[in-house]
Amino acid sequence: MRDYSGVALVTPVSWGYAKQSPHGAAWFIGSVLRELIQRSGLQKSDIDGFAVSSFSLGVDSAIALTQHFGLSPRWIEQLNYGGVSGILAMRRAARAIQAGDAEVVACVGGDGAVHRAFEGTAANFSSFTIDASFPYGAGGPNAAFSLITQHYMDTFGATREDFARICLDQRYNANHYPPALLGHKKLDLGGYLAARPIAGPLHLFDCVMPCAGGEGFLMMSIDRAKSLGLSYATLMAADELHNAHPQDAIQYRGGWTHYIDAMYERAGIGPADVDCLQTYDDYPVISMMQLEDLGFCAKGDGPRFVHQVDMRFDHSGPQSRKLPHNTCGGQLSAGQAGSAAGFLGVVESLRQLTDSAGLNQIDKPQNSLVSGYGMINYDRGLCTAAALLGRGQQ
């Protein structure tokens, strides 16, 4: 696979997180776009590539948005892939820039959350959902994930206390990230364990809170980023694989297992060198699965591993091994803004690598591993993607 040399990611933007909002998806996407333009110092007409992800655009598509926002891009992409949409947008845009198809690509994910919108998304997510999972009563993907979680617990001996490690460290991180919707609330083990049950082993703090919000970043050549005086990150390596391991009766691993070793090799680092990790955390079992499949521990060792590693952004935990994980609180504490959630890990990595995170800034990370997972079409998440981002040389 060719490398991604010469490509820069700049101007991380998170916008408008709210539990409910009267605004539609275009408001969030357009607001992110406006922020990207303002913070980069570019003109709107400089943006000649536009990649969009959203679940709630309704009858509109990326192309309709060009007229809403007065854009005339010569490269356009719509990626409705939920939890991997940010990484996929980044990969596609990087290739477009390398090939000269576009010079400046705005990658934006955004979704609204009007009253009862999530019910509509859950009920109409896919034809398999409509015919074969929603009629069985669970709210959205809770059924599939409670089965996946219970299966993982039975197979590998994981307990709720193990999952709590992920949720509690993320909440600590969210307490230092003002836009996180649950960041104003502290969470301890007692509170986590006492939460009301949702489905099987899943309790309230194991489930993301659907919300409204937007995430985005710009991609351009490194030369262009430097000439604009923008701090940037590079794309060291990335890969994706979808509907992997279809023979597994219940999902306990994802497509990462197929490509992660080669990806580390291309990037020239290993899991021990990762300064910052952003996993896709719609439910803690999925983050634990990623810790294993991304090579931080062996399959089935996740429940032990999370007790041996400090996942707080500021290394304030008692464990000697440090691995800042979901440093803005992840979706579990920041909220899941529909398709924008698939951008959250990329945007947070970019903030960390450009030293623009604020209160939850890690001390000079050199790289960040971001991982995506998504689209519960029926009984499992179909998409996986991962990318290693590196600090740009100024």
Add this chain to the structure above:
Amino acid sequence: MNIKEKMQRRLKLNRPSLRARARPPKQRTPLGQQFTAANLPSALSMQTCSDCGHVQYPPTELCGACLADGLIFNDTPVDGLLLQRTDLHHSLWEFFKRHLRRASWPIASVKLDAGPTVFCHLGDRRLTTGNRVQVFSHTDASQSMVLIAVGAEHDVGAREVRRQLTEQLGLTQPALRQGGI
């Protein structure tokens, strides 16, 4: 229709919690409607590929194994292995919310011997992971087909038995609210 009736009708549409009768999700895709129709006369009927024999579920347009345009609904063996069960405590859907106020709602994923993995209502709370089960289809109170897993001791070949097991789950009747719209 006077203004009061109009407002009542609007409330009924927009606020499921106020409805006198709440029913399970009715919506199905056209293929899901075919699944409902095909299962009316049988204990379990699933798409089977006339080219390669693959049994397909959830229903699709083409065979998921060989992509042939050869899927026809055929009677399918009801036996399977209960992969995992879970008890729901929360739902977005009013019908289930009303049932969940009384007790949790058990569902399961079952690997049918015929091949597919299915989500189904669990007809017997004693069933758990690793049990042999039978999965049959029945219409719910929305007249849409759902799958139900029960233990191996039931004669699910008999329509009356299937009817009774489905009624016991409360699936054939709407969930009521006193004084609802």
